[in-house]
Amino acid sequence: MLPTPSILTGAQPRSAQAPATTHWRSPLGWIALALVLIASAEASRWFTIGDQSMSALWPPAGIFIGATAALGYRALLVMTPVFFIWLLWLDGSPPVLAALAATGQCLGAATGAFLMRRFWRLGQKKGPFSELIALYTRAALAGGLVTSLFGAVGYRLGSPVAAAATLHDTVFVYLAFEALGIILFAPLTYSLLSNPRYFFQQIRLDWMRRMPWIWLALTSGLILLALLVHGLNESSYATAIGFAFFPLLCWFILQTRPPSGLVAIPVFVGVFLGLSLNGMGGLPHIITLPDLIRSLLLVGGLAVMCQVLSAITTERTRLIQGFQEQARTDFLTGLRNDRAFTEDLRAALDERTHSDRAPDWLVYLRVLEADRIEELLGFEASHALERQLAARLMGTTGPRAMPARIADATFVLLMPAESTAVLYRQLESLYTDFDGSVLEPGGHQTQIRVTVGAAPLDGNLEDPIHYLSAATQAAHQAEQHSPRIHIIENTRTLISERHATTQQIERLKSALTEDRLELFAQRIQPFSPQDTGLHYEILVRLRERDGELVSPGGFLPVAETFGFMGEIDQWVIRTTLRTLAANPEWLASTAKCAINLAGTSLSNPELVAFIDQELRVAGVPAAKISFEITETEQIGNRSAAVAQVRAMRELGCSVSLDDFGTGLATFDYLRSFELDFVKIDGIFVRDLLANHQDQSMVRAICEVARSMGLRTIAEFVEGEDLIEALRQLGVDYGQGFGIARPAPIHELFEQPAA
Structure with a gap:
């Protein structure tokens, strides 16, 4: 599986990543893709000038590259003939133009997707800005250029009007439309097709909050205000109001998850171009092809600025998540540290107050004579021993037990059990896996001895620290037993004993x-x-x-x-x-x-x-x-x-x-x-x-x-x-x-x- 690009997927966590092929085993998925491609091509007719056949907003360009990058080259086997049929029958293009345009779209998508995939494969640790530049240069420029060459030749051969223009002008205009379509719709398509469930879940989580609805109300109100002011012939005010859409979009991107931003940017561009093409809202009125090119450069620049802002937000989120993960992770073993486990334990206790099921047990496992092992083997071997112990604990208990290392050669975890007898059998199994085992850290053989204690999360103690103290006390008492296992069945008794000791x-x-x-x-x-x-x-x-x-x-x-x-x-x-x-x-x-x-x-x-x-x-x-x-x-x-x-x-x-x-x-x-x-x-x-x-x-x-x-x-x-x-x-x-x-x-x- 390729490294997951943060720009195109919206920086989804590893747990949310899934091979795109799992979503496209049914023919219905491919049929849906074909219908979306046709619908987007039909919708592009709304963004044309008069009798011009070129669309100012061309979603198929981004859909071709995004789908190919997400689903592989087999997506071209579906999209290319569907696109050719649309050009020939629904758009009414000449056969030569339809054939060359469909071929160019196919080859351009293959080129852009190949270059993007190669970038991800060779640059696993690249940041969002590098991925954004790769999107612009490899997909939009290189892939769009291939498509533009074929499309321009098709226009010259199939359209008498295009034949009057020079080839390089036609290629340039065609490339502008292609590049904007790729920039706007390739990230959206890739993210949606890679993991539809995650994509819509993130959007749903955003719209469950109040902020997106406030933004929608402000944006809708601003559009209505711009239309109203423009109707009163106050064009200067209407223009100022119209350009206020951009800071509102930036605010939306900063406050929402990346998938929401991937949808919002094309919507913003579509609204901007729609108002401009119809001379509404005080925005520059697009009448001629040069007007269209100027508007495309303007709106394309705004879209790029929004994507740069999204990249900054994604990088910031990634850094914050990285710092948060480091703060919760034990640097030596990769398990949770004491801080993270305390937070998880507090959450488990809160959940316990709303549940009638049997309480989980806090298990404390400590390697005896760890300090002597360190003195004999040295730091490197001692650290290697800790990593081997952590790997064995994770393999024995699994991640659901939330194993953590809270001190040198000291580990804790949560263990569900319906009764003390069941718990003791589980602790015996854990004890057998560790006690007496021979490990070879740093090439040195050493036999370890452990002590295991457990205390129930029964709600009798005040906070996680007291439960950790109870489990620690149980492990100390276990040192007097054979095997070294001790269970505190009721922490209320422990409270009275602790009070008496105090x-x-x-x-x-x-x-x-x-x-x-x-x-x-x-x-x-x-x-x-x-x-x-x-x-x-x-x-x-x-x-x-x-x-x-x-x-x-x-x-x-x-x-x-x-x-x-x-x-x-x-x-x-x-x-x-x-x-x-x-x-x-x-x-x-x-x-x-x-x-x-x-x-x-x-x-x-x-x-x-x-x-x-x-x-x-x-x-x-x-x-x-x-x-x-x-x-x-x-x-x-x-x-x-x-x-x-x-x-x-x-x-x-x-x-x-x-x-x-x-x-x-x-x-x-x-x-x-x-x-x-x-x-x-x-x-x-x-x-x-x-x-x-x-x-x-x-x-x-x-x-x-x-x-x-x-x-x-x-x-x-x-x-x-x-x-x-x-x-x-x-x-x-x-x-x-x-x-x-x-x-x-x-x-x-x-x-x-x-």
Whole structure:
């Protein structure tokens, strides 16, 4: 299929383009074309001077070239004999003139159409102005010249009046009529025959607005006014009014779609010439052939100016549409970007309010560890990976899902589903297509892992941003599942959860600002009678403004999720050290004070310097302080964390590994980190007396720890029998409600040891 010319088709979008042949498979189409050709030729009789046979407005010239360009050369097989018959029987032309004129019209149309098609084939990225110049030079001039040569020879042979004129004068006059007909009617014919449905749809959309009707009323009123003034012998005023048609036409072209302009320009020329030929409306009266030539040059110039204005409008529209498309398109993958998807999502939500069908689902798909892939493969390969993912997503879901890329390796789409079960099967299919697949961006093989979340567009949330947030949250929760798929079935529940989370965040912020955190402590009991010092772990609580005490489960999960743990840990370290410094008797009785460190704190490069400074300010011996670390994904840089632990031990502090036995890489942590204590997770302690496997695990942990010079602390210790069992297995310390419950730190030192 040839590139679609914007001038001749009215800059129709690619979705509206259709091969012209699809509209002309029925004989009725060809019959209609023949009838239109005959009707236009008959209508041209209205634009002749007296007994002159030449018409001032010659639509067949443009119809021949436009139809040939749109339908191919086979259109000439229909139009040429029909035109010959019209010349011979209806127009009464001599056989020689009819034969040469029909032959010339056929060859001229073939030449013009061939040159235009060649221009489109070789100049796919030409603009409207280039196409307009091609129309004038290739179709109107070259094609019209071929037709004029044959027509002029036919006139000289078939008409005694024409024989008296020179050949070149006849050719020139004939060419003027041909060129004007091509300029006016070739674009109109091509656009109409290429896609009739689109052509009439655009005109219908224009006339559904108020502006064209206002223009029609003004134009009709102007014509009547010009006729009235001319009837009153006020010719100068009538002429001024008559020439006001042109700015009105320009206004119409600027305000309407290109197909409407393609119709309006020939209508304007026809009205202008009709009034001039009849000496009406104050326009120059055409009496002689020279008058006609002058009027043709005038009206032809006005028509060209209108077409130039149309070209400017088309180019402007094309640029604006291009900029709008760029603003909505992801530059890397060609999918929608976040801005476009948000607009489409808003439209889908608006449509949802007027529909009773089941809501669509917003699906969020993210490639895990995308940043590491970029670090390993580099930008070019990472970008190639994104393009491959986008192509696969488009191939899997299709354009109706409106897939979009909203961030690095992050995609969203809409998915209809009648029920959650149906949706889950669809998500499983999508997940299977992506997760575990091996792609080769830039020649590098990489296996990807994805997480998929979905939220319904159920109308419960305020705007598209909140739905995107809900789908994002679902994808984060999916990371804890296998397969990594999670569906939020009701966003109303999400709203209440989000509201509660917001309240917790604000409560935590205010508590930190108003210093409403409090230190608690839980005693750790040595199982060896030789260890007589006081061991305890520092815990933290939050005091509400009304005095209510909030347990760690009420604020620490939110603090971990939203990045407050570093600030809380620093508060605990500073407050603990200064509290011990302010109470020398507490400090003197302390053998080990254990303080928990979150993974985010351990990743802070300033942590050790902060601890060192606070130890110096408080004057607390570093040997009395122990820091507990936990196996967690929040430790972003493992080697940096190892260095932090080593630096803390160099200060004189000891380090414990908390929750040993249930973490991510338990024994690897023992090998990597320089530790002093290992805290055995309560999952192995709680049912120790009745579970032989737990006993074996605890015994094995103690043996490994002892071989590495580490001491062990058992958590969740409850009851004297359990304490004795742990002592027999080789555990060094115990901690739990059976030994002491958490209490405000001052109570720990006020109560005697159990």
